[in-house]
Amino acid sequence: MKRSASLWIVFLMVLSLVPAAKFASALYGTKVIDGNLGDWGTLDLVAKDKLGYGVDGGNLSSLYVSYDDQYLYIALEANNKANWGMAYGIGIDVDPDSGNGYTGTSDAWGRSISFSGNYAIDYELYTWWDDSQAKPTVEGQENVAFLPWVGDHWEYKTIGEVGGSFGWSGDSSVGLKTLEIKIPWNAIGGKTNKIAVIVWVTGGEGSAVDALPESSVVKDNPNEWGDTDYFTDLAEIYIVPKTIDGDLSDWAGYEVVGVSNLDGPDGADLDKLYVSYDEQYLYVAITTNNTASWGVVYGFGFDGACLVSPPVI
Numbered sequence: 365m366k367r368s369a370s371l372w373i374v375f376l377m378v379l380s381l382v383p384a385a386k387f388a389s390a391l392y393g394t395k396v397i398d399g400n401l402g403d404w405g406t407l408d409l410v411a412k413d414k415l416g417y418g419v420d421g422g423n424l425s426s427l428y429v430s431y432d433d434q435y436l437y438i439a440l441e442a443n444n445k446a447n448w449g450m451a452y453g454i455g456i457d458v459d460p461d462s463g464n465g466y467t468g469t470s471d472a473w474g475r476s477i478s479f480s481g482n483y484a485i486d487y488e489l490y491t492w493w494d495d496s497q498a499k500p501t502v503e504g505q506e507n508v509a510f511l512p513w514v515g516d517h518w519e520y521k522t523i524g525e526v527g528g529s530f531g532w533s534g535d536s537s538v539g540l541k542t543l544e545i546k547i548p549w550n551a552i553g554g555k556t557n558k559i560a561v562i563v564w565v566t567g568g569e570g571s572a573v574d575a576l577p578e579s580s581v582v583k584d585n586p587n588e589w590g591d592t593d594y595f596t597d598l599a600e601i602y603i604v605p606k607t608i609d610g611d612l613s614d615w616a617g618y619e620v621v622g623v624s625n626l627d628g629p630d631g632a633d634l635d636k637l638y639v640s641y642d643e644q645y646l647y648v649a650i651t652t653n654n655t656a657s658w659g660v661v662y663g664f665g666f667d668g669a670c671l672v673s674p675p676v677i
């Protein structure tokens with residue numbers, strides 16, 4: 365009798381879980397690089413356009429990041445209203461907080477894009493949306509540039525030259541719609557514990573007119589095409605398997621999928637629910653706000669249908 369009452373309490377607590385305010389993550393999963401983002405799930409979405417910054421021909425809407433053992437995958441989605449010639453740039457910081465990397469004021473393609481705060485960019489990727497060809501190009505050819513910062517200058521390569529690839533969609537009415545890229549870990553110094561990623565869009569020169577994660581940096585000057593943009597907000601991605609030891613310090617804030625807003629009974633007071641996975645395991649974790657030690661049962665429920673997307677568990 366007591367047990368069933370306890371179960372009921374836990375059930376109520378789980379029902380009371382509400383989505384966390386900020387939910388962004390990058391989880392293990394292999395993507396097909398074809399410009400179709402149907403193989404990306406909401407768990408891969410690390411930044412989204414909520415404030416509506418951007419211009420008709422350069423309006424970023426979503427940034428996705430995922431990875432597997434061999435590749436880092438990055439995808440972006442634009443929601444343009446016009447077909448303009450625009451440069452789409454991606455910045456990767458493979459060692460946030462270290463200070464290593466580019467912090468100048470003229471980036472790999474000479475744009476006035478700069479980084480500060482905890483971030484110094486180690487790799488940029490760029491492509492020019494050629495509005496007349498209606499394709500993403502580098503020097504007139506369909507391509508994406510891969511540009512490592514090597515201490516005091518940039519190196520100029522294409523994504524194919526380092527073993528990666530790209531896919532895209534778009535047309536001559538709204539320009540670029542999607543760009544999907546895979547980068548071998550060995551092209552960016554090997555798999556690491558934490559990376560930071562940002563995407564922006566600029567014109568033929570000058571600086572950004574939109575970026576993700578969203579930043580007031582693209583809305584702080586009457587001439588956003590011509591100012592210098594100092595980005596300090598990047599999406600941080602943790603790339604670490606979980607150690608199952610009761611210590612949740614290897615879990616990240618973006619893995620919180622629910623927070624209880626109920627003040628539960630002293631010995632049955634759920635706090636947060638975490639979910640993550642890698643190639644072998646699904647991980648779940650909970651924290652409580654218990655102030656007493658009661659005999660209660662903690663139950664987890666899984667609906668298999670939810671495991672279809674993302675597709676690789």
Ligand SMILES: [Ca+2]
Nearest residue numbers: 396398400403
């Ligand atoms: Ca795809």
Ligand SMILES: [Ca+2]
Nearest residue numbers: 459464465484
């Ligand atoms: Ca760096």
Ligand SMILES: [Ca+2]
Nearest residue numbers: 581582584593
């Ligand atoms: Ca600015």
Ligand SMILES: [Ca+2]
Nearest residue numbers: 571572588593
């Ligand atoms: Ca700007």
